[in-house]
Amino acid sequence: MNKPSAFIIDAVRTPRSAGKPGKGKLCNLHPQHLLSTTLAALSERNAFNTADVDDVIAGCGSQRGNQGSDIARMAALDAGWDSDATGVTVDRFCGSGLTAINLAAMGIMSGMQELTVGGGVEKMSDTPIMPMPALTDSNNAHLRNLHPTPHQGICADVIATQEGITREEADALAVESQRRAAIAIENDYFKQSLIPVYHRDGTLALGIDDFNRPGTTVESLAQLNPAFVDLYDQPLDDDQVTCRDLVERSWPELRVNHIHHAGNSSGVVDGAAAILLASEQYTRDHGLKPRARIVAMANGSCDPRLMLNAPADAARKCLAKAGMTANDIDLWEINEAFAVVPLKFMREMNLDASI
Numbered sequence: 003m004n005k006p007s008a009f010i011i012d013a014v015r016t017p018r019s020a021g022k023p024g025k026g027k028l029c030n031l032h033p034q035h036l037l038s039t040t041l042a043a044l045s046e047r048n049a050f051n052t053a054d055v056d057d058v059i060a061g062c063g064s065q066r067g068n069q070g071s072d073i074a075r076m077a078a079l080d081a082g083w084d085s086d087a088t089g090v091t092v093d094r095f096c097g098s099g100l101t102a103i104n105l106a107a108m109g110i111m112s113g114m115q116e117l118t119v120g121g122g123v124e125k126m127s128d129t130p131i132m133p134m135p136a137l138t139d140s141n142n143a144h145l146r147n148l149h150p151t152p153h154q155g156i157c158a159d160v161i162a163t164q165e166g167i168t169r170e171e172a173d174a175l176a177v178e179s180q181r182r183a184a185i186a187i188e189n190d191y192f193k194q195s196l197i198p199v200y201h202r203d204g205t206l207a208l209g210i211d212d213f214n215r216p217g218t219t220v221e222s223l224a225q226l227n228p229a230f231v232d233l234y235d236q237p238l239d240d241d242q243v244t245c246r247d248l249v250e251r252s253w254p255e256l257r258v259n260h261i262h263h264a265g266n267s268s269g270v271v272d273g274a275a276a277i278l279l280a281s282e283q284y285t286r287d288h289g290l291k292p293r294a295r296i297v298a299m300a301n302g303s304c305d306p307r308l309m310l311n312a313p314a315d316a317a318r319k320c321l322a323k324a325g326m327t328a329n330d331i332d333l334w335e336i337n338e339a340f341a342v343v344p345l346k347f348m349r350e351m352n353l354d355a356s357i
Contacts, residue, residue: 061098
């Protein structure tokens with residue numbers, strides 16, 4: 003018996019703007035409003051009854067303050083959706099939104115659900131995912147002894163040092179990423195999915211991405227100072243533990259080369275996105291037009307001290323589930339949290355950077 007298919011019916015996102023208090027064009031809006039904007043767009047653009055939605059699953063890596071209290075459910079209500087549409091919020095750090103989409107697809111592929119939404123929201127101007135100098139162990143001394151894990155930015159520099167990845171390579175990747183983003187924006191490649199965000203009074207808050215940096219060059223990036231040098235020796239708790247202490251517990255001889263800075267690391271932004279998924283039966287019964295079919299998904303994990311090394315493992319597992327190889331993929335996309343992540347991923351998967 004063939005397993006049920008999960009079809010992507012529509013995908014929308016808000017533009018992205020600087021996620022710093024008083025700076026970005028979305029910083030004065032409630033995060034529920036950002037996510038509800040995407041949900042409202044889905045119901046306006048597609049013929050379905052919101053009461054039919056089996057679940058709205060949203061990823062959010064910082065569920066506190068205005069982003070607490072199950073923002074998926076609150077955003078569905080804020081969008082004016084039927085109260086029968088349930089909602090749940092998940093946290094897998096930077097992979098929260100993708101996890102939400104996977105879970106939404108799993109509900110359909112299991113045969114238990116017919117119509118779901120997966121997506122996410124992060125309003126970093128309110129609650130940054132990794133506020134410095136906080137660590138993922140939340141000051142649990144026992145966990146820290148088992149896995150002395152530094153801040154994620156330090157982890158990125160450690161991996162770069164271990165792998166021999168240079169700042170020049172990282173900066174070259176950042177320049178190419180900005181070049182591609184500029185081309186995509188200039189040619190309206192995101193037009194179908196990008197939706198404007200309005201203030202409650204109806205005035206436009208933001209209609210296009212404004213966080214990209216067209217014209218970025220290797221020379222301009224060379225002027226930026228490494229972001230995590232000072233953090234490396236900054237006391238993190240009452241015991242005066244530093245990231246250097248944590249790194250040297252595992253690699254006492256390692257001399258970290260700090261290659262990451264604001265120009266080759268992920269931006270701090272505000273934004274939200276949502277994807278509408280449906281079963282084959284629901285799609286047919288309601289005359290919906292699928293845009294894609296989800297074939298496979300997989301999670302990957304690794305040594306938490308090197309937390310950014312897991313993407314290649316996840317990709318290999320996903321390819322195996324789909325019965326495919328890397329050569330079967332026409333277009334790759336990977337989270338550019340820090341330049342070392344895609345660089346190491348391409349190296350491990352033996353990928354041509356041009357695709």
